Amino acid sequence: MLEKALIGSKKYWTWVFILGAMSLMGFYYYLQQFSYGLGITGLSRDVSWGLYIGQFTFLVGVAASAVMLVIPYYLHDYKKFSKIVILGEFLAISAVTMCILFIMADMGQPMRALNIMLHPTPNSIMFWDFIVLAGYLTLNLLIGWVTLGSDRKGVAPPKWIKPFIYLSIPWAISIHTVTAFLYAGLPGRHFWLSAIMAARFLASAFAGGPALLVILALLVRKLTKFDPGKEPIQTLGNIVTYAMFANVFFLGLEFFTAFYSNIPGHMESFRYLYVGLEGHQELVPLMWTSSVFAAVSLIMLLIPSARKNEGTLALACILLFISLWIDKGFGLIIGGFVPNMLNEVRPYWPTWPESLITVGVWSIGFLILTLLYKVAISVREETAGVEIEH
Amino acid sequence: MSMDRREFLKIAGISSILGLGASIASATDPIWQRSLTPPQVGPNKEALTAQHWAMVIDMSMFKTEEDFQKTISACHTIHNVPDFKNPDGSVDIKDQIKWIWKETYEHSFPDQENPYMEERLKEMPFLVLCNHCERPACVRVCPTKATFKRPDGIVMMDMHRCIGCRFCMAACPYGARSFNWRDPRPFIKDENKEYPTRTKGVVEKCTFCTERLAVGKIPACVEAAPKGGMFFGDLSDKNSEVRKLVETRYTIRRKSELGTGPSVYYLIGGNDHA
Numbered sequence: 079m080l081e082k083a084l085i086g087s088k089k090y091w092t093w094v095f096i097l098g099a100m101s102l103m104g105f106y107y108y109l110q111q112f113s114y115g116l117g118i119t120g121l122s123r124d125v126s127w128g129l130y131i132g133q134f135t136f137l138v139g140v141a142a143s144a145v146m147l148v149i150p151y152y153l154h155d156y157k158k159f160s161k162i163v164i165l166g167e168f169l170a171i172s173a174v175t176m177c178i179l180f181i182m183a184d185m186g187q188p189m190r191a192l193n194i195m196l197h198p199t200p201n202s203i204m205f206w207d208f209i210v211l212a213g214y215l216t217l218n219l220l221i222g223w224v225t226l227g228s229d230r231k232g233v234a235p236p237k238w239i240k241p242f243i244y245l246s247i248p249w250a251i252s253i254h255t256v257t258a259f260l261y262a263g264l265p266g267r268h269f270w271l272s273a274i275m276a277a278r279f280l281a282s283a284f285a286g287g288p289a290l291l292v293i294l295a296l297l298v299r300k301l302t303k304f305d306p307g308k309e310p311i312q313t314l315g316n317i318v319t320y321a322m323f324a325n326v327f328f329l330g331l332e333f334f335t336a337f338y339s340n341i342p343g344h345m346e347s348f349r350y351l352y353v354g355l356e357g358h359q360e361l362v363p364l365m366w367t368s369s370v371f372a373a374v375s376l377i378m379l380l381i382p383s384a385r386k387n388e389g390t391l392a393l394a395c396i397l398l399f400i401s402l403w404i405d406k407g408f409g410l411i412i413g414g415f416v417p418n419m420l421n422e423v424r425p426y427w428p429t430w431p432e433s434l435i436t437v438g439v440w441s442i443g444f445l446i447l448t449l450l451y452k453v454a455i456s457v458r459e460e461t462a463g464v465e466i467e468h
Numbered sequence: 469m470s471m472d473r474r475e476f477l478k479i480a481g482i483s484s485i486l487g488l489g490a491s492i493a494s495a496t497d498p499i500w501q502r503s504l505t506p507p508q509v510g511p512n513k514e515a516l517t518a519q520h521w522a523m524v525i526d527m528s529m530f531k532t533e534e535d536f537q538k539t540i541s542a543c544h545t546i547h548n549v550p551d552f553k554n555p556d557g558s559v560d561i562k563d564q565i566k567w568i569w570k571e572t573y574e575h576s577f578p579d580q581e582n583p584y585m586e587e588r589l590k591e592m593p594f595l596v597l598c599n600h601c602e603r604p605a606c607v608r609v610c611p612t613k614a615t616f617k618r619p620d621g622i623v624m625m626d627m628h629r630c631i632g633c634r635f636c637m638a639a640c641p642y643g644a645r646s647f648n649w650r651d652p653r654p655f656i657k658d659e660n661k662e663y664p665t666r667t668k669g670v671v672e673k674c675t676f677c678t679e680r681l682a683v684g685k686i687p688a689c690v691e692a693a694p695k696g697g698m699f700f701g702d703l704s705d706k707n708s709e710v711r712k713l714v715e716t717r718y719t720i721r722r723k724s725e726l727g728t729g730p731s732v733y734y735l736i737g738g739n740d741h742a
Contacts, residue, residue: 115668116632117649122562126637126647186632186647186669193612193631204611204635265605265726266641343579419643420571421578424561 079227082456083449089301090452097445104438107431108183116186118431125415125426129408129436130184134177136286136407137443138257139279141173141214143287145250146317152243158313161458162306164229165298166291167222168450170250174215176443183435203259210253217246222450230457254279261414269347269414272335278328279406284321286402288314289395296392298451304458308388315391319379322398326372329405346421347413356423361412364404371401514684518702520602520621521676522731523690524713525595529697536570536593542692543568543674548665550655565646567674568597568689576722594734595698597689598623598644598674599722602729606636606645615671621703621731622676632669641723642730645673676700703731 086094111118121128147166150156182188199205221243228235258276261267272278292314295306336344349355351365375398384390417423428436471479530536543549549567552560574581576594600623606615607623614630617623637645651668659665663679666672677687685691690698701708710733713719719733 115650117563123564123646126634190631193629197612199611199613202609202611204633264639265728419641420575422575
């Protein structure tokens, strides 16, 4: 089926070329980082994780969100998702690949990465994260390829794939739970030491991922002959609304615990992020942008007429996606490190090379997504009008 | 002489087998007499050993800036800790690496503040280092066992196994760990050839001078500290100096409420009113 990614319009090739060029640029800066060390980034002794790990965390959520298509379709027999469930699975493949690349970019000694397998350490959450991410990537590659291959031939997918599909549901939950556990079990990092962290991660993932899928589905309809359909997009909009509401609610719970208990350690990171601490306000504008975007998008989604209009739905999804990207891809990580373990405020801001490497990884992700979607859409265009029972 | 392909391969095969045999035979012992275990080195008989190495620091004995600097530089010099400076001569806090350093009371014990605390006490300098915790969070999170707990209580680092993920830095509640953000070697003033330098991309920290304990010496900082400033010994030994100090005097530990069980104890009251 891969050959379908090799036949495309001029526009398609231009897009592929742009992404390829941006990936190469990112790789060029990565080589500089590889030779100089991670000192090329804005990271320090005090803020030892930053943009890379933030992107990783955010993208694990995007990957996990494929389950929001798999559950309705396979567990609730919601037929309307039959054509777009593949878009979710392929998005997961691209997102997990980006996660792995961001982890590699963040490693001080990337050549020793396989030490994780050579010296397996079950008491480390990172060991489990490695296992669940690798497993999730495999599951989605397998499921996506087998189901799409059957669609192309106009037959139902083989029965043996069903157990894998069912397995992918708890597996998706697990990747984001385990990722939350990376943070939620560290003594002394009050901002992260929260029992609701995994739930919050899942809620934001199930809002952000489907929001991205709404945008992607609308783009697919606009740019290709394949129409994902009006109703599936509306259903996705409903999912985004529920999940975003849960996410904002969970964030509110964090605020309550921190500020009603009045424990300094629990309040300080929130203070740093939203009002500034000891004269440092680097992240305040970003965090308020995130909050305003979250509020506006949620209101838009809650108004039925705005949600049903695809134009405003798309706008709401874009705002929501940006809001969650700031909150989880940046604020959540930096907030955990400021103030540091000695209660000093040492700010962090990404450098240019660091940002360009990040852009490079996103470009690789979008390149993979483009190629996979090209394959899926070409199959969909061929089989337009044919209904297949999965 | 003519030789077909088959013939050639036959001869080539046989001669390579013989060649292999020849290389084994050229070793000193016949193969059946050689042991599979590598040569072993017994522990140094003078090595200092313990079940739980611990440290007691009496801050009242550190009176001058020189007392601090002597202690810190004793450690940093022998362990090849690089010295990163900004162009204006100040410490580069971004790349900085430190094993033992001076920190104010306020920062060493951030949960102990009170608004009426004397400025003198708030700013009172403390020596801080890795606490060699009884239940170390860094060891718990390390995905490769590059940081591990030795049977004698020391939390040790394997710099050759470390992948530089920095999970341990996120987990350590004391900020005791440093990362080599760049090649540290050009920033080492006088390299001590007896101790390894590190490469970029790995985490490092205080090791309670395992390399000195192995040859019967106490940690370098303890040796360089003012008299009565630092004590080092086996906390599980009832007769050790550190055990007696901890039992009879008022000591505090950093963030002991987190359950990590720090093995570095501080005396702050001085001798009389403890």
